[in-house]
Amino acid sequence: MKRLTVQMRLVSLLGLFVFLWSAAHAQITPSADSYTNTVDPTTNYGAKTLLDVDGASQITYVQFNLTSIPTTASVSQATLKLYVNSVLTAGSFNVDYINSAWAENTIDSSNAPPLGTTIASQVALTTAEKNQYILINVTSAVQAWLSGSETNNGLALVANGTFNATFDSKENTTTSHAPELDVAYAGGEGTITGITTASGSGLTGGGTSGTLNIALTNTCGASQVLQWNGSSWACSSAGTGTVTSVGSGSGLTGGPVTGSGTLSIATGGVSNAMLTNPSLTVATSSPLTGGGVVALGGTIAIGLQTCSSNQILQFATGAWTCSDLPGSPGGIQEFTTSGTLTVPSGVGHLLVEMWGGGGGGGGGVTGAALVLGGGAGAGGYTRATVPVTPGAIYNIVVGSGGPAGTNGVSTCTSTACTSVSGSPGENGGSSEITDSSSNVLAQAAGGAGGNPGSVEFQGFIGFPSFGSGGAGGVGTSSTNSVGRTGGSGQTGSTTPPYGAGGVPSIGSIPQPGGAGGCEVGGPGQSAGSAGYILITY
Numbered sequence: 065m066k067r068l069t070v071q072m073r074l075v076s077l078l079g080l081f082v083f084l085w086s087a088a089h090a091q092i093t094p095s096a097d098s099y100t101n102t103v104d105p106t107t108n109y110g111a112k113t114l115l116d117v118d119g120a121s122q123i124t125y126v127q128f129n130l131t132s133i134p135t136t137a138s139v140s141q142a143t144l145k146l147y148v149n150s151v152l153t154a155g156s157f158n159v160d161y162i163n164s165a166w167a168e169n170t171i172d173s174s175n176a177p178p179l180g181t182t183i184a185s186q187v188a189l190t191t192a193e194k195n196q197y198i199l200i201n202v203t204s205a206v207q208a209w210l211s212g213s214e215t216n217n218g219l220a221l222v223a224n225g226t227f228n229a230t231f232d233s234k235e236n237t238t239t240s241h242a243p244e245l246d247v248a249y250a251g252g253e254g255t256i257t258g259i260t261t262a263s264g265s266g267l268t269g270g271g272t273s274g275t276l277n278i279a280l281t282n283t284c285g286a287s288q289v290l291q292w293n294g295s296s297w298a299c300s301s302a303g304t305g306t307v308t309s310v311g312s313g314s315g316l317t318g319g320p321v322t323g324s325g326t327l328s329i330a331t332g333g334v335s336n337a338m339l340t341n342p343s344l345t346v347a348t349s350s351p352l353t354g355g356g357v358v359a360l361g362g363t364i365a366i367g368l369q370t371c372s373s374n375q376i377l378q379f380a381t382g383a384w385t386c387s388d389l390p391g392s393p394g395g396i397q398e399f400t401t402s403g404t405l406t407v408p409s410g411v412g413h414l415l416v417e418m419w420g421g422g423g424g425g426g427g428g429v430t431g432a433a434l435v436l437g438g439g440a441g442a443g444g445y446t447r448a449t450v451p452v453t454p455g456a457i458y459n460i461v462v463g464s465g466g467p468a469g470t471n472g473v474s475t476c477t478s479t480a481c482t483s484v485s486g487s488p489g490e491n492g493g494s495s496e497i498t499d500s501s502s503n504v505l506a507q508a509a510g511g512a513g514g515n516p517g518s519v520e521f522q523g524f525i526g527f528p529s530f531g532s533g534g535a536g537g538v539g540t541s542s543t544n545s546v547g548r549t550g551g552s553g554q555t556g557s558t559t560p561p562y563g564a565g566g567v568p569s570i571g572s573i574p575q576p577g578g579a580g581g582c583e584v585g586g587p588g589q590s591a592g593s594a595g596y597i598l599i600t601y
Contacts, residue, residue, distance in 0.1 A: 090247040095129040096168035096218070097233050097243060105173035113236040114149055115243075117157055119223035123176070124231070125166060127218030128245045130209060140250035142206035143199050144184075144219065147232040147241035151191045155227030159184040159200055162217040179220050189229055197241075206247060264296025351377050351384040399460045399597040405497075407452045408601065414450045415600040418495040418508045419443045420463040420550065422592025426514030426531040427469030427486025428556060432476045433519040437469055437531035439553030440489045441511030443595050444537030448506035448545030450497060457500065463493035463510045463537075463595030471589070474519055474526070481521040486589075489513030492537060495595035506545055509537035511592060514553050530556035 098110040102121040109116075115124040126144075133139070144159065161180030171177075183205045189198065208214035221231075234242035259276055261267040269278040280290070284299035291300035310321045317330040339360070346364055348355035354366035368377065371386035378385060395408065407414070426437025443463060452458065472484035492510025499505060512534030519528045533554050539547025554561050 089249070090133060092128045092130070092132060092245040092247065093242050094126050094234050096127045096166075097125065098168050098171050099124040100171060100173040100176045102173045108170060108172050110168040110171065111235060113233055113238070114230040115221070115233045116230050117221045117223045118228045119153075119155070119226050120228075122223070123179075124221040125162065125171060125176075125218055126221070126243050127162075127166075127216070130206070130216060133210065133247060134249075137210075138250040139203065139207050139210060139247055141201070141248045142203045143246045144202045145244040145246055146198050146200070147239065147243075148189065148193050148196055148198060149230045149232050149236075151189055151194050151229045153226050153228040154190045156186045156188045156224045157227055157229075158182045158222045158224065159187065159202060159205075160220045160222055161205065161214060162220050165217055177217065179222065180214075183219065186224065189227070202245075206245070264298070266290045266297030396598070396600045399462050399599070400594065402459075402461045405458050405460055405599060407454050407456050407458065409454045411454055411601045412451060413601070414452055414497075416446075416448050416450055416497055416506050416597065417599075418446050418497075418506065418597040419595050420445075420495050420508040420510040420537040421465045421492030421595040422550075423492045423511040423513040423534045423537075423553070424466035424468040424489030424591045425553070425589035426489045426516045426534070426556070427471045427589055428517040428531065429472045429474055429484055429486055429519045429528070431484075432474035432481040432521070433526045433528055434558070435486075435517035435519050435528040435530060436556030436558065437471075437486050437489070437517045437589055438514035438533040438556050440466060440492070440514040440592050441534040441536040441552050442550030443492050443495070443511050443592075444508040444539040444550050445548040446506055446508040446539040446545055447547075448540070448542075450505045450544070458505070459498045459500075459502075460597055460599075461494070461496045461498070462597055463495040463508070465592035465594045466490035466492040466510065466513045468589040468591045469513065469516050472516075472518070474521070476524065480523050481526060483518070483520040485518035486516035486531070488516050488531075489534065489589065489592070491534075492592045493595065494537070495597055497597070497599075506540060508539050508547065508595070510595065511535070511537045511550050511553075513592075514556075514589070517556050532556075 096110075097115060098108070099112070099116045100123050101107065101109070101116070115126070116122040117124050160182050162177050163180045164177040166175075166177045183202055184200050187198070187200055202219065205214065205219065209216040223229075231243065232239055232241040236242065259270045259278065261270045261278065266281050267278055268281050270276055281297075281299070284290070285301075288299045288301055290297045291302050293300075308322060310325075310327070315330055315335070316327050318325055318327040321327065343357050343359045343362075345357050346355040346366065348366055351369045352366055353369055354364065356364060358364040369384075369386075371377065376386070397405065405414075420443025422442050423440030425440050428437040429435035467490045469487040469489040472486045474482050474484045476482070490513045492513075494507055494509045496507040497505050514534045515531040517529060517531040519526045521527075533552050536550030536552050538549050541547040
């Protein structure tokens, strides 16, 4: 149903007159504009926001696309409208034809097209005309372009003398005052012979001559409106009725209201039976179970999926799954020799502490000289949390102690004594835990063996060299472990601590490196102690 208001009809009439005016007039913005500068002959200014005209070096080029002008139109006047941005030196300029084609994004002084004859000469411009529009008659040029007697290559603005000014280009968004070509047509596109108001139009007035008055029909009664009945506009009383009663439906109380009153929600509210959709659906996904359709106000059971005894729900790889409880201590086991460990059910991680084996003490020199070897390094220490699979078997390797080096014996003859060296102690073995594929999961390296002592004789004069101590083994540090390096052995000496072995860096587990060789103030060189592993789960 359509209703016509006075405002709507007047807007329609105004639109008619605007159409008649616009059909006899055209406003065209440039398809291209730029300028050239002989000071920079290879620079293109097509993207500039100003068009420069300077008697010394600058010429502006502007082109309009005339395809919007009807082929049957007769142009009575064409005006070039320019917005003056600045006038540095007052004076005048000419508007000339351009004799060949050019492109906005490539034109420069080195490839500028030749200019033709003058269309408008001595166009004067003063400093007072800054920030104003100027209008230039270019009717002859537009008519020539439309008739084909001249090729539309655009217009050139050429300064006379020292004239220097700038105009806004089509790229200037600050003012949006681009150049414009205003074209007026002779007689428009036809002649209005009259305006009539037909039956059913809802209008009255009109005629074929003189001043025509058009208005909405005045034949309707008081309070009536114009209503479209599908084929014409007619007077109607639609929308002029009176509400006499408002009833109260399901869930409401207080009606009917015939004058004034209040509608309220009835005691007991709105029941499910009154609703189009009286229930909702509860959907569940893993690890939830249950759900389904439940009436509004009702209840429905949901729960978690069931797992095996002592298992937990754990989110991994995008889903909730039942998993054994990790990290709960349930036992402890120590290893002083190598063996295997079968992971108990429900155990997902092991807490492992391990010490590598100590190195063997270095051998010294006995006989004609007494030189001590170096003490060995203690095994490294590692404490790690190792993820495991229940029921899987893991290899436990306890690092062995390194054997001690042997002493060299120097003897003398009637002319000289022999130079000799002891042998080095061997390194202690690494303690580690590996899986069935021999992947090392945690490790503590053994200590290095002590270096041997030696003596070099020149005749009966000996030059002893005491053995240096071996380095301590290295513990492993990572995202799930911490490691410490064992103590280094002492250099051999004839005074305490002689060539003592290194001691562990953490704990009281006795994994020192072996003592240096050659018995001075105590036992001779000794082998390193074996490693040790303690596992808690």
